[in-house]
Amino acid sequence: MSEAHEEPLPELDLRLTQDNLELLYDRAPCGYCSCLPDGTLVKLNQTLLDWLGYPRQELVAYRCLQELFTMGGRLHYETYAAPLLLLQDQVRELSYTMRCQNGATLPVLMSAALVRDADGQPLVMHVTLYDITERRKYEQELLRTKALAEEQREQLARANEQLLSKNEQLTRINSDLDNFVYTASHDLKQPIDNMAGLFGELKQAATFHDPDAVHMVTMFDEALRQILSTIRGLTEVVQQQRQRQQQPEEEVALLPFVEEIIRVLQPMYKPHATPFVLDFSAVPTLRMARSSLYSMLSNLLSNALKYAQPGRPPRIRVSTALQEGQVVLSVQDNGRGLDLSRHGGELFQLFRRFHPDVVGSGMGLYLVNRLVHQAGGRMEVSSVVGEGTTFRIYLPQ
Amino acid sequence: MDILKRHNVTISGSGDRAMVFVHGFGCDQRMWRLVAPAFEGDYTVVLLDLVGAGKSDLTAYDPVRYNSLQAHADDVLAVLQALNLRGVVLVGHSVSAMIGLLAANRQPERVARLVLVAPSPRYLNAPGYTGGFEPADIDELLEAMDNNYLGWSGTMAPVIMGNPERPELAEELTNSFCATDPTIARHFARVTFLSDNRADLPKLRTPALLLQCAQDVLAPLDVGRYLHEQLAGSELVVVDTSGHCPHLSAPQAVIGAINHFVAPLRTTPL
Known part of the structure; x- marks a missing residue:
């Protein structure tokens, strides 16, 4: 659009239009810097210098942007951000931690764009840095909570697994017990029946001289009857279980x-x-x-x-x-x-x-x-x- | 799964001999795009993604298997075998320099020349050895990676791109070029930066070219000198560039150095 066709600006406070760009660059509420393609700092705004606490002359031409990151951040920059910039000419919203002159750290979010010369060769990087101190605290909390949740999920899964295996074990034991009772009662029944039969024969054939014998025979009969009844009961308990399944x-x-x-x-x-x-x-x-x-x-x-x-x-x-x-x-x-x-x-x-x-x-x-x-x-x-x-x-x- | 598909193998160029490029930590085979095409005239150019990176089969990333670099080296050899390649020029960047070295040690007949771009056999300092890093630095790197996986980062691309209701998200993700699964990236970072392959160096019988950057925090000049000493008959070329990726920051110098190094192969039959 040419200037001739431009609509006249609405009435504004003239002091706003006098805000010069240099001031806006230097005092913007975010950090600006320009770097050579290898990261060497060539220009920084005042906000960034204030954040970092370095005098301009200590940084420009002497230090690289990535040298101002923590070592881990620098590793990330060299293996990830730097190649990405060369591959696609820009990176956005990468999270790093900067080290200030006094040793304090400053969490930042970095966006950067690579400018190429007429031959397509990398010329300069324009970098914007946002102070995300509060946001980082919140993110750390999120990460911590996420790690905790994952840990608890794992514990729960482990407990569940144990419970399942215990349950299986119990079911197996229960069925083993049923089988045992069934087999035992079945195996006992035959000899007890034989004993009852033999004892009946014995009562008729034998003569007892002991005066207490009659009483003892009655008691023996009673004992036999009880044991048979117990075996029948046991068999019934197990049989009911088996029949129910069928x-x-x-x-x-x-x-x-x-x-x-x-x-x-x-x-x-x-x-x-x-x-x-x-x-x-x-x-x-x-x-x-x-x-x-x-x-x-x-x-x-x-x-x-x-x-x-x-x-x-x-x-x-x-x-x-x-x-x-x-x-x-x-x-x-x-x-x-x-x-x-x-x-x-x-x-x-x-x-x-x-x-x-x-x-x-x-x-x-x-x-x-x-x-x-x-x-x-x-x-x-x-x-x-x-x-x-x-x-x-x-x-x- | 087909091994070539698993590694997203792409083949271009023509030539009896193959030049195989293996990317390093942090990105994928697209890192080679300023260098690899220069060799398509004389070589069959093979690019691949390590399992866990780029467009490889992420489901194949078993943290137990990939707990050592040898597993990745075996993968590279499996790709060479699948393509029936011998006597290749194997170019490895960063951690893949050591992966390439392990592959050449295991099956020397498959690798005629080894090009190690920004290599380091051990990143952590040790008594009598300066790798450049302390364990705390690696912890910081993992933290930086975590901080970049929280949702605004392009590394969330696989998750967000799977959201069919918001297709616009995928296009906005400018950092997605080298996106990988965050869990895998974290594991691979640990395996990479805690690896120690110094003992494997003297075993190498393959002629090797060491390509080093003049200023590289990951592979400082001391490390280059150490490697040069340990690898008998190796050539050391320091590329006048800074950073860890000379194939991106100084591709012409890298192409020139590789060409010079592999020139004798022209007269050597396969």
Whole structure:
């Protein structure tokens, strides 16, 4: 655009236009310098000299720009900025630290442009430097935080890995244990059965002269019965686990299912006086593996019969209800009850027994609890000694 | 991956004998653009990027493997093998001067002449040896690199260029010419500046040319003299320029010195 066509300037304070360029160069709020292509300083503005604290004559023609950087910065300049400048004639926003005459450091951001002569040979470098003291502090903080975050991420990953391997280990141990129990109970069963058979033969064939013999034979029979019952229980616990992995879930109609269990339990109560009250009107069917449900209910119902209060006919109510989206399957009896404040914590432990006068293996409730958990549910017990016990099984719908 | 692709190998020129250029720390094969074309008339000119630099396959940079310069030397030899090259003129700048020397020591038949541009066998000072740097200086360099990787620097180019929503960013990145992955650059810097190849010098049987700058903070004259003493039969040429990149600041002098050095090869059959 030629001057003739230029619009007249709007009215301005004339003192602004009198601001001369030399002053602007020298007093600009950033450092300016010009260097030979090798970095030798030829011109610096006053701002930069003030920052660095050097007199002009100590720098011009005597020192290179990169010599004013820290040694690490100089290495970076020589291996990165200098070749880049020669390759593409400019670099922008490179971060360096300058060393002042008094030894203090000054973080700067450098942009530089290379000017070439008519033959294309490098002639002079124009360099602008910005004081970034505050910004550098912030960046250092960012870097520090980033390093910390990375360290913590690594720690977390390591912890997670350990957890995973522990978990795998536990799963393996658990399965090994199941296998062990299964094998052990299986291997024990055969010789015990043989012992029971042999002992039966012995009782008939042999004559005992000791007056205590009859009592001892009874005790031996009882011991045999107990050990067989324990082995059966153990086998059932492991078998349930194995079957569950194989058996599909299905919709089980509760009324005929529970009636079938009650029929099997018939030897445990007086005929014509069924103690059971069934009410599945709220939730008539359950979606579960049939064998799991069978083991749960048959254990709970036989317990209810076994632990009836002496002298009081048993009443056992089996029912379902819906509670906050969950199915609750309850077995309520009027039996002896348990002191939960004393035994509550041990109720579902293997081989824990609370009524030594009643025959049992100590595995029923352990098995029931385990099956409920495997089905994704939980179990609650409430009990009053001498009045009765209620088991509630909460199952996801 | 194809080894030539892995190293972004580019081939130009024609000639029975090959001249192979290996760039130093901080940039890539484009550093040679003022020098390499001068040899295209008489040589097959081979340029490559070290793994981790330029347009090499960055995913191939395994910090364990590349913990020593020997791994890079083996890479150079693998490229020569892939191209079926023997008796080459191997030109290495900065750290690649030592990489070239390690390659020539391992397979002397592949390297007829070695040109070492601004070389140093050890950057750190040691008893009886002046490399020019103290460990604290190297820490400062790593810090300077960190400070330049924070987001405004062109070294973030790989990240930013991957942002399809803001294509304008890629064009604005003026420092992106020699951009590398910051983690790799940091590791390579450490391997470079902590390396010590003094023991490898006397093993060299290949004729070598030492090209040194008159003022180079990374490879001072003392280091040049040391190398000249240790490399029997080597030639030392001091180029009248300053800085660490004579092939950029004084390309004609570098071309002249190499030409003079390799002249006897014209009459030597491959």
